Amino acid sequence: MFKNEEMEINLGPQHPSTHGVLRVKLRLDGETITHCKPVIGYLHRGVEKICENQTFFQGQVWTDRMDYCSAVANNLGWAEANEKLFGITVPRRAQYIRTLLNEFNRLASHLIWLATHALDIGAMTVFLYAFREREDILDMNEAFCGSRLTTTAFRIGGLREDLPPGFEKMARKFLAKFPTCLEEYENLLSENRIWKKRTVGVAMLSAEDAIALGVTGPVLRAAGVPYDIRKAFPYAAYAEMDFEVPTQTAADTYARYLVRMAEMRQSARIIQQCLDGLPEGPVMAKIPKILKPEVNEVYHATEAPKGEIGYYLVGEKGSINPYRFHVRAPGFINLQSLPKMAEGGLIADIVAAIGTLDIVLGEIDR
Amino acid sequence: MNKFLRTLIPSDIAKGMAITGKHFCKVFFTANRRKVPFHIVSEYPEVVAKVQPRYRGRLTLLKDEQGEIKCVCCLACEKICPTQVITIEKGKKEGRKMPYPVRYDFEMERCIFCEFCVESCGFDSIILNHQFELATYNREDFSLGMEGLSQNMFEPSPVGKFSVADD
Numbered sequence: 001m002f003k004n005e006e007m008e009i010n011l012g013p014q015h016p017s018t019h020g021v022l023r024v025k026l027r028l029d030g031e032t033i034t035h036c037k038p039v040i041g042y043l044h045r046g047v048e049k050i051c052e053n054q055t056f057f058q059g060q061v062w063t064d065r066m067d068y069c070s071a072v073a074n075n076l077g078w079a080e081a082n083e084k085l086f087g088i089t090v091p092r093r094a095q096y097i098r099t100l101l102n103e104f105n106r107l108a109s110h111l112i113w114l115a116t117h118a119l120d121i122g123a124m125t126v127f128l129y130a131f132r133e134r135e136d137i138l139d140m141n142e143a144f145c146g147s148r149l150t151t152t153a154f155r156i157g158g159l160r161e162d163l164p165p166g167f168e169k170m171a172r173k174f175l176a177k178f179p180t181c182l183e184e185y186e187n188l189l190s191e192n193r194i195w196k197k198r199t200v201g202v203a204m205l206s207a208e209d210a211i212a213l214g215v216t217g218p219v220l221r222a223a224g225v226p227y228d229i230r231k232a233f234p235y236a237a238y239a240e241m242d243f244e245v246p247t248q249t250a251a252d253t254y255a256r257y258l259v260r261m262a263e264m265r266q267s268a269r270i271i272q273q274c275l276d277g278l279p280e281g282p283v284m285a286k287i288p289k290i291l292k293p294e295v296n297e298v299y300h301a302t303e304a305p306k307g308e309i310g311y312y313l314v315g316e317k318g319s320i321n322p323y324r325f326h327v328r329a330p331g332f333i334n335l336q337s338l339p340k341m342a343e344g345g346l347i348a349d350i351v352a353a354i355g356t357l358d359i360v361l362g363e364i365d366r
Numbered sequence: 367m368n369k370f371l372r373t374l375i376p377s378d379i380a381k382g383m384a385i386t387g388k389h390f391c392k393v394f395f396t397a398n399r400r401k402v403p404f405h406i407v408s409e410y411p412e413v414v415a416k417v418q419p420r421y422r423g424r425l426t427l428l429k430d431e432q433g434e435i436k437c438v439c440c441l442a443c444e445k446i447c448p449t450q451v452i453t454i455e456k457g458k459k460e461g462r463k464m465p466y467p468v469r470y471d472f473e474m475e476r477c478i479f480c481e482f483c484v485e486s487c488g489f490d491s492i493i494l495n496h497q498f499e500l501a502t503y504n505r506e507d508f509s510l511g512m513e514g515l516s517q518n519m520f521e522p523s524p525v526g527k528f529s530v531a532d533d
């Protein structure tokens with residue numbers, strides 16, 4: 001008399017908890033997800049192709065608009081990939097300032113993750129507190145390069161300008177209060193029973209699966225793999241910094257939360273070291289007016305807040321445009337693990353799974 | 367037993383409530399006092415928002431002390447602009463040795479405020495000013511030029527024309 005039927009529903013593309021325009025096709029058996037398929041491409045602008053039609057100098061503005069929550073990290077990868085292609089050495093002071101801004105950016109990105117992830121799961125308070133701290137970081141971005149989100153912070157060969165007067169004071173003021181703020185978030189969440197019920201044991205992704213799928217960033221480190229490009233292949237000034245790579249072994253949503261919180265502490269530590277040991281000197285290397293590569297190809301990977309962001313550039317002899325440009329976007333690759341995390345779980349937990357991946361659709365669709 | 371007690375006594379929720387309560391008291395008992403730093407929200411259209419000195423706003427052409435346009439039509443800005451929003455027509459003016467821009471069109475709707483144009487200009491003849499209230503209702507308002515158009519490149523844009531404060 002009763003028939004067991006599966007139901008198909010669409011989550012998104014305009015659902016607030018999908019962090020943009022992600023559509024997830026779900027097949028449900030009661031409340032259990034039996035099949036899950038992310039559909040992407042709603043925000044496709046063809047950034048890679050646009051960059052191929054522009055000069056190496058102009059390309060940076062498009063990297064801002066990929067992962068708009070961590071534009072500085074994207075800029076850093078782009079600038080360093082180009083420096084590798086042209087064989088430019090960046091002055092030491094510029095390296096330090098890049099590291100400094102990159103870590104501030106990591107804080108901003110993790111704060112926005114914490115805010116939205118907690119909001120998705122139902123903790124409204126943290127949302128506003130985290131945005132309050134992020135505001136200070138955006139103000140520092142504005143002080144340094146004139147824009148809050150689309151920073152275009154670096155130039156090939158160094159920086160456009162040195163740190164503005166008053167920047168160091170702002171940064172130190174922020175660092176002084178940030179540990180208290182972190183404690184506040186942890187008091188609100190870490191032991192909270194509702195938070196734990198929604199996160200512990202939810203959206204598991206084992207280390208083998210994570211490696212097989214190419215997942216990087218905090219999601220991989222929460223599975224117990226201590227892989228961080230800042231340590232494994234140091235770039236910018238990370239070789240001179242003293243920091244740890246936090247890992248967890250539980251591989252669930254709660255472990256990823258713990259990893260990201262610990263990462264924020266480490267970022268604050270790196271910023272402190274950068275500020276204390278900021279060397280004097282120029283911030284821009286001598287570069288030719290028009291950049292023309294010999295035939296050459298580079299792949300440069302950096303650790304963006306979301307995982308490994310890689311830039312693949314092919315230069316053509318005598319041409320001022322890249323012949324081929326490709327981005328290995330961390331969000332795009334991490335999203336592939338969503339079916340693995342969600343299938344077999346409850347429909348309410350897919351929101352936690354999307355949140356814990358920390359995706360930004362601007363970067364996935366490019 | 368321990369676990370049972372913890373379920374019974376909601377200490378974790380009390381901890382969270384304490385934080386929220388602390389912040390609430392801070393703001394509630396210091397409300398309407400000017401110098402208190404707990405208010406991080408400003409009432410924007412009434413209170414003028416301040417930007418940092420390096421803020422990148424709308425493109426503006428500069429004039430020198432004699433009121434002459436500084437631009438000499440080297441076309442560096444036109445070439446470097448990633449979205450190709452600048453169009454310059456070269457011309458001559460009586461009593462001026464340098465070339466003179468007859469037309470300097472700037473289509474603001476496509477500008478991405480990257481400041482590459484200012485960086486490339488070797489004559490310091492353009493800047494990005496500090497205006498951020500650039501929204502209008504008409505598409506034509508985004509076409510800026512030397513003169514004759516609804517906005518020109520020298521004067522500030524109609525700041526706050528469409529803001530709530532005017533109603």
Ligand code: SF4
Nearest residue numbers: 447477478480481483
């Ligand atoms: S700010 Fe950038 S996009 Fe706007 S006109 Fe200048 S170069 Fe073009």
Ligand code: SF4
Nearest residue numbers: 437438440441443487
């Ligand atoms: S770069 Fe400066 S001088 Fe040259 S055309 Fe542009 S505004 Fe004029």
